[in-house]
Amino acid sequence: MMWTPQKMINNKYDRIIALIDMDCFYCQVEEQLNPELKGKPIIVQPLQYDDYGGGGIIALNYVAKARGVKRSMRGDEAKTQCPDLELVRVPVIRGKADLSKYRKAGKQVATVLQTFTPLMARASVDEAYLDLTERVQTRLADMTKGKYALSKSDLKCTFAVGYECIDAYVQFVTNKVTKATDDAEDDSEHLPEEDQESFRKSDIKLLIAASIVNEIRAEVKEQTGFECSAGIAHNKTLAKLVCGLNKPNKQTLLPLKQITDFYRTLPIKKVQGLGGKFGEKICEDLNIQYMAELLKFTREEIQKHCDERNSKWLYNLARGIDMEAVTPRLVSKSISCSKMFPRQNAIADVQTLNHWLHEIAKDVVDRVDEDEFENNRRPKQIVISFTQSINNSDVSSSRTVNFVANNENKIVNDAFEVIKRNTTKFLKPDDPNALFNPIKYLGFNVSKFESLDSKGGIEELFRRSFQKKENQSITETSNVSIEDDSVANNICILNENGNEEPQNSFLSKYNVEFKDDDTDTENSESDSESGALAEATHQMNQNLLRNVLESPRLSTSSTNPEYIDYYVPSEQPKVACSKCGKMVVETEMQVHSDAHLAFELNEKQRTEFQNQLKRTHAPKTPIKKKQKSETKILSNKKKEKTSIEKFLVRKRETSPEPSTSTAIDVEVEKCCECGKTIPITDLFEHLDFHTAKKLQDELMKSETTTNRMNNNSMKKSKNNYNNSLSSSKNKNNTKNKNTKNTAVRNITTFFQSTE
DNA sequence: CTTGGATGGATCA
């Protein structure tokens, strides 16, 4: 029963996660490649035009959608529905669909996204999760200090679940903030203390995140020409859920307090991971259909129908909690090439089998080769998969083989051997050319990549931080790490319709456990919001980087700065991280170190580093790269090393002056607003007060300029305006009633920057 | 028969 509760708790609502999803990505790619298509209704189809009904549709743009074309239509039907529809076919190479241009475009996008945070995980060719927690915190701190203000245009194209327009939501947040300063009453007060701050800051953080995501989407558009939509919430699952609510080229955030309402009409199947058999089973077993209905069940009841892990996950998710971390991953962990041979296309003879093995193997060779140039790695393993039709039913098999050389014939031979060896009856006895059972699917999957640049050292570490990989400990343990009781008692706020269970029993227990277990987290306790801490963290990261560069083995600080390190299993052997001193399970140390590295690099450094990699790796002539690979890698290694050295040196030079004491040691801080000395633990609260004041000031100041802006939402609420501009600038000290009215009146320019 | 194929990730025994 050893957890670090405080860390876990903070991760329930503290994180800000965005899911970026490209709008009808394949269509956008095709439009970019063939600009004549722009503005026209188009669909993208997988194969030749000889398919049933004119072929399927894998993507359609919004023009086509507006014309009534549906994804479920066949090509013919779509063409009938929309006669001037443009049919774009994905190219076919070696008899199979060639998706390389979409992969390439997706990689471009990911490269841009990655510059905003190291905590980016590609979820598919056109989707990526971003953990924006740090960026949001930084901006919130800036805002609080008056260095930054949201303007209306920052929230362009933004929607908030449960609100008609974003202005309505902003108004709500405004009222809440101003109210909180004057009024002791707070709708988060019945939460456990640990959650209250997170809860109160949720709305403003989501808004800030929306402004950041707008910037991200604008950058993606500028750098790649592609448009995307986004979902913004406190965890991946929710971000994903709301992403599709407003499309295209829009973004949707999910306020914490809207989750229950949102769940009421949300079919369970829509949740990622519940769209298949498992979700169906849950729905049937519990006889429910919507997410909100999950709330009725205890964890034990849920667990009757699934394993512990899933029951916890479901139980938490029903309460808006999903602890899965955004695991940084920039490149895929495997590459697969496959082809189906449905029905009469099933492979029935050895010659045909051989032919297709070669075709697909060529694909493998090309992809692996390309990957080697891009990522300087090579797979160690290849899995050969095939499906036979035996007695009219499909039987799938796969076998693993060492990947010793990226060679077409070698791959084919291995595959042929594998198929022969693992087929009880390979050939028909009377016909040595005919397969006994037809083959309906062939596939290769290479994985277990090995970095080609030698050999440990800082280079390797850097590379890993870019290429890698997974952070399994975070992903896996985060789910099981939520203690049942803590969850059960911390979610009452989501049950805004009452009926929540009493929570008192838990609190004491929680506190006890917290204290018992809180051996090494004292310094970072409850400060994760603080701008000062953020600075301290940054400073510490600088120091950490220096440590890595100068004496990697040296153990220094004993703080654990990263909010992603929120879980420490107790029973496995642990060792101290050489960077942060935190005790980490031995087998997870590499991952832990990677996380440090990912965090330590700022965007510029990362892009610079990547560009250098690209430069040194980019072949002069993209064609015929095969036989050069060996020698080229060697020469590159040298170049690259110097590049890295340069990079590191520069990094050192541009590092901020080392501060001998990090802000973590500071107990008090001078308020930048009023000059008062405030205990650091109270600083944020204190600054909140100033924020509210400022907002009020802005409100008044921009009142007149507001009238220039004339949008629908303003027109709508125009009648609510009044002319009480009489208050002085210090009116922030006035009563609730007054501030509320002001906020209502002037909501659209509330966040206007003053500069 | 028919949103099916290609692809990638994750889980579990």
Added chain:
DNA sequence: TTGATCCAT
């Protein structure tokens, strides 16, 4: 670790 299976885009 491997092989089968599930899930998602």
